[in-house]
Amino acid sequence: MDKLYGYVGKIARINLTDSTVSIIPTSNYVPKYIGGRSVCHKIFWDEVGPEVKAFDPENKLIFMTGPTTATGIPTGGRTVFTGISPNSYPEQYSWSGIGGWFGAELKFAGYDGFILEGKAPEPTYILIEDSEIKFLSAKNLWGKLVHDTQHKLEELHGKKVKSIVIGPAGENLIRNASITTSNDNVAAKSGFGAVFGSKNLKAIAVRGTGVVIPADIQKVMELRMKMGYPYMRPNPVVKENTIGMMGNEIPVEGGWLRGQVACSHGCNQHCNTMMIGMKSAFKDEKVNHVEKCVSIFAFGFKEDCPWTPVEVFGTEKNHSLACKMFSKEPLPPDPSDPYFEELYNTQKGDIVNFWKPDFDKGSIINDLCNEYGIDKWDVIVWLLPWLSMGKKEGVFDDIDFGMEIDVESEEFIRYLFDIIVYRKTYYGNLLAEGMARAIRALGKEKFGDTIYKGRYSQKIPGLRLDIPISLEAAWGHSVHWQGRGFEATINKPGWVCHNLLQMLSTRDAMTAAHHHDTYENYLKMKDDPCHSPLTVQGVIFDENRSELKDSVTTCEWQSPNVFWTEMEAQLFEAATGIEMTEEELDKVAVRSRLLFRAILIRNYGRDRDLEVNAIFPIMTYPDPNNETVSWEEWNDLTDMYYEARGWDKETGWPTRETYEKYDLKEVADELESLGKLPPSKK
Amino acid sequence: MKKQGETTRKYGRHIVQYPMEYSLCAGCTACEIMCALTHDGVVSPSYNRIFVERGTSSMVHTILACQHCVDHPCYDACPLKEKAMCLDENGIVYINEDYCIGCKKCIKACVFDPPRINYVWSKDKTKRKAKKCDLCRTRPEGPACIEYCQVRCIGLSDNQIPANKQLGFQAKEGGRQHG
Numbered sequence: 128m129d130k131l132y133g134y135v136g137k138i139a140r141i142n143l144t145d146s147t148v149s150i151i152p153t154s155n156y157v158p159k160y161i162g163g164r165s166v167c168h169k170i171f172w173d174e175v176g177p178e179v180k181a182f183d184p185e186n187k188l189i190f191m192t193g194p195t196t197a198t199g200i201p202t203g204g205r206t207v208f209t210g211i212s213p214n215s216y217p218e219q220y221s222w223s224g225i226g227g228w229f230g231a232e233l234k235f236a237g238y239d240g241f242i243l244e245g246k247a248p249e250p251t252y253i254l255i256e257d258s259e260i261k262f263l264s265a266k267n268l269w270g271k272l273v274h275d276t277q278h279k280l281e282e283l284h285g286k287k288v289k290s291i292v293i294g295p296a297g298e299n300l301i302r303n304a305s306i307t308t309s310n311d312n313v314a315a316k317s318g319f320g321a322v323f324g325s326k327n328l329k330a331i332a333v334r335g336t337g338v339v340i341p342a343d344i345q346k347v348m349e350l351r352m353k354m355g356y357p358y359m360r361p362n363p364v365v366k367e368n369t370i371g372m373m374g375n376e377i378p379v380e381g382g383w384l385r386g387q388v389a390c391s392h393g394c395n396q397h398c399n400t401m402m403i404g405m406k407s408a409f410k411d412e413k414v415n416h417v418e419k420c421v422s423i424f425a426f427g428f429k430e431d432c433p434w435t436p437v438e439v440f441g442t443e444k445n446h447s448l449a450c451k452m453f454s455k456e457p458l459p460p461d462p463s464d465p466y467f468e469e470l471y472n473t474q475k476g477d478i479v480n481f482w483k484p485d486f487d488k489g490s491i492i493n494d495l496c497n498e499y500g501i502d503k504w505d506v507i508v509w510l511l512p513w514l515s516m517g518k519k520e521g522v523f524d525d526i527d528f529g530m531e532i533d534v535e536s537e538e539f540i541r542y543l544f545d546i547i548v549y550r551k552t553y554y555g556n557l558l559a560e561g562m563a564r565a566i567r568a569l570g571k572e573k574f575g576d577t578i579y580k581g582r583y584s585q586k587i588p589g590l591r592l593d594i595p596i597s598l599e600a601a602w603g604h605s606v607h608w609q610g611r612g613f614e615a616t617i618n619k620p621g622w623v624c625h626n627l628l629q630m631l632s633t634r635d636a637m638t639a640a641h642h643h644d645t646y647e648n649y650l651k652m653k654d655d656p657c658h659s660p661l662t663v664q665g666v667i668f669d670e671n672r673s674e675l676k677d678s679v680t681t682c683e684w685q686s687p688n689v690f691w692t693e694m695e696a697q698l699f700e701a702a703t704g705i706e707m708t709e710e711e712l713d714k715v716a717v718r719s720r721l722l723f724r725a726i727l728i729r730n731y732g733r734d735r736d737l738e739v740n741a742i743f744p745i746m747t748y749p750d751p752n753n754e755t756v757s758w759e760e761w762n763d764l765t766d767m768y769y770e771a772r773g774w775d776k777e778t779g780w781p782t783r784e785t786y787e788k789y790d791l792k793e794v795a796d797e798l799e800s801l802g803k804l805p806p807s808k809k
Numbered sequence: 810m811k812k813q814g815e816t817t818r819k820y821g822r823h824i825v826q827y828p829m830e831y832s833l834c835a836g837c838t839a840c841e842i843m844c845a846l847t848h849d850g851v852v853s854p855s856y857n858r859i860f861v862e863r864g865t866s867s868m869v870h871t872i873l874a875c876q877h878c879v880d881h882p883c884y885d886a887c888p889l890k891e892k893a894m895c896l897d898e899n900g901i902v903y904i905n906e907d908y909c910i911g912c913k914k915c916i917k918a919c920v921f922d923p924p925r926i927n928y929v930w931s932k933d934k935t936k937r938k939a940k941k942c943d944l945c946r947t948r949p950e951g952p953a954c955i956e957y958c959q960v961r962c963i964g965l966s967d968n969q970i971p972a973n974k975q976l977g978f979q980a981k982e983g984g985r986q987h988g
């Protein structure tokens with residue numbers, strides 16, 4: 128190829144220990160691994176062994192764009208980090224997606240991605256100006272809040288510079304610290320902000336002036352028009368008088384201003400909510416926040432959010448991009464659909480009474496997370512509910528927290544963040560290690576598994592449902608559309624899929640793999656989801672598409688579309704000019720997924736026992752319909768999944784045949800030499 | 810400073826950003842992207858002739874574009890007038906890149922700060938080119954930036970009155986002029 132389409136051709140290896148940079152051609156990895164997460168997997172597999180821990184200089188943080196990034200293909204602005212996650216329990220390889228304009232700018236500078244390795248001798252930030260990569264002292268940035276750091280970088284290097292930064296949480300190695308870019312976009316769930324901190328890296332700023340060339344401009348234009356309805360209409364700032372989802376609506380005195388904004392370069396949506404003129408945790412003047420779903424619960428958490436089946440199971444006539452719910456522009460429902468009533472049968476969430484509505488306090492919680500650079504999920508749906516439930520159940524009676532535990536009090540919230548982010552006091556230090564570790568250190572039986580007696584179903588009115596005070600699902604991550612706790616209002620066929628997704632992951636998988644299927648399939652599997660091949664087929668589809676959306680790249684709210692399944696292949700082809708069918712791209716996705724599996728098996732001893740035991744406990748607590756799964760059901764489903772994937776049922780390890788089918792013979796060879804390949808059936 | 814207080818200059822047909830009460834810029838950059846793609850077949854911050862000035866943490870973005878000054882100081886400054894910088898029958902100043910020598914004189918002459926003319930730098934001096942909004946004069950569908958703006962927050966204005974008195978004008982008194 129004389130012209131490179133989609134990709135820009137180089138990956139920078141940035142060594143912080145000795146301030147050196149070397150260049151790797153992107154063609155070492157593509158198109159076998161198409162970009163984004165799939166390239167990261169390959170680099171990690173090749174370069175990081177089982178002995179490395181998250182905060183070791185040997186941990187590598189790999190950042191990749193996709194071939195669609197900066198091509199104008201809708202949602203291509205999404206990018207991904209991978210590395211050993213300090214927030215995973217136990218520490219494991221994980222990933223974290225991030226939007227913004229940084230990835231596109233990096234490509235304009237000439238890089239498809241970079242590998243961060245080593246540890247800088249002193250606080251450092253990296254400045255990338257086209258091909259030049261400099262290591263600069265971060266003495267004047269260290270200690271700064273997220274937005275102050277962003278502003279300082281713009282002051283130093285001009286308004287056009289795009290940055291990723293950490294706040295004090297990352298500097299102090301808080302295990303759920305985030306990396307932030309513009310529009311309050313974060314890579315948060317894997318705690319990679321703390322890996323930045325462990326490397327003495329405060330920020331990376333980039334300015335690029337080069338070009339990115341999509342192969343098929345006509346197609347790019349067509350995709351921009353096609354993707355996402357309703358498009359091309361005004362997006363006025365509106366005054367809202369309440370905040371929160373149904374059940375949690377909080378009247379806001381004087382109202383508040385909502386605007387909708389895009390999260391990343393070239394996005395054709397505006398699903399992020401901008402809250403204009405909010406109370407700041409640090410300044411007298413009001414600030415704007417960009418918030419997504421979880422933030423809403425900071426403003427009040429009396430009821431869990433409702434669930435409408437069409438969000439997950441759709442028909443040709445009624446299916447809507449999920450982001451359209453956020454931008455409050457869903458497709459108008461089509462009542463001519465025979466399933467119309469069922470699809471739009473919204474179900475109310477459990478009453479949980481975690482905290483009362485308080486608009487300003489909610490704003491403070493979100494602002495503290497944004498400015499310190501800390502994952503909101505861990506705070507809003509785990510730490511704070513834990514304190515609320517634990518206090519009501521008396522588990523903290525003998526604990527001197529330094530201030531009375533009171534999640535209703537703004538003063539307490541500020542105190543709590545302060546002791547955690549700056550690792551003050553015994554308990555601050557403990558919670559800085561993340562919820563999974565803190566609870567185990569305190570004693571899980573009492574501090575994790577105590578039953579909260581304040582959860583009531585609204586599906587079976589009056590029924591009290593058991594729930595543990597610690598809303599842990601698996602791998603050090605909290606529940607998320609998993610049938611209990613937060614976003615629990617989904618029926619069993621839905622949450623079974625989500626729990627299976629998380630079992631197979633190293634983190635909350637749902638932010639990049641919400642389950643999507645057709646209503647037709649739902650009808651066939653709903654009565655016995657653990658014994659239906661359609662459950663497995665659906666989960667494999669979710670997983671493969673999740674791999675693709677972080678590789679092509681596209682976003683969670685655009686992909687997958689079960690009624691336009693060749694979308695990702697079309698995006699890839701338009702960007703790169705490399706012919707691609709849906710089937711071929713699926714093969715790439717399975718290969719990527721297999722490599723992820725191989726990393727877990729080789730580096731972290733992943734096997735069937737480990738993962739089934741990690742996910743099962745949370746499913747023993749009832750869902751809003753008072754349903755659970757049995758050990759037998761779950762194991763039957765696991766069997767079916769392993770079989771469909773071509774993995775050994777005993778161990779959960781892929782077979783040599785499976786690796787070889789996806790051109791991963793060398794991976795099979797290495798695993799065999801380590802005794803981590805199941806016996807061949809031949 | 811030459812670029813302040815230029816509030817009496819008249820403008821021809823040009824791109825304006827509407828106020829957020831009508832439509833809030835989503836910050837998607839589609840306008841920049843489509844401008845460069847339709848003109849040059851690339852996406853690049855050096856090629857777009859419209860600029861999204863980002864509010865990184867305010868998240869309120871300002872669209873900067875050529876205002877098509879009736880007295881066209883950029884055109885006047887071009888040493889290769891009528892070859893490199895040209896004036897069409899509708900008064901639109903456009904660049905014929907075959908003749909553009911990349912001298913930057915038009916950029917320096919632009920009455921706005923930042924200037925509304927972009928610049929492609931190259932080691933090869935013959936490839937250095939200025940990029941200026943031509944209102945997509947040869948595009949039958951009209952301005953690509955407007956056509957592809959997902960929220961319709963930019964549009965064409967025939968208003969000849971000074972930019973700071975137009976709908977959506979957000980300049981601070983005595984400060985920089987925004988289009």
Ligand code: SF4
Nearest residue numbers: 875876878883919920
């Ligand atoms: S480039 Fe600047 S000086 Fe020339 S017409 Fe446009 S706004 Fe006026």
Ligand code: SF4
Nearest residue numbers: 844942944945952954
């Ligand atoms: S009108 Fe055309 S040339 Fe001018 S900024 Fe818009 S897309 Fe670019």
Ligand code: SF4
Nearest residue numbers: 834835837838840958
């Ligand atoms: S296309 Fe419209 S919404 Fe997007 S950045 Fe440009 S003006 Fe703003």
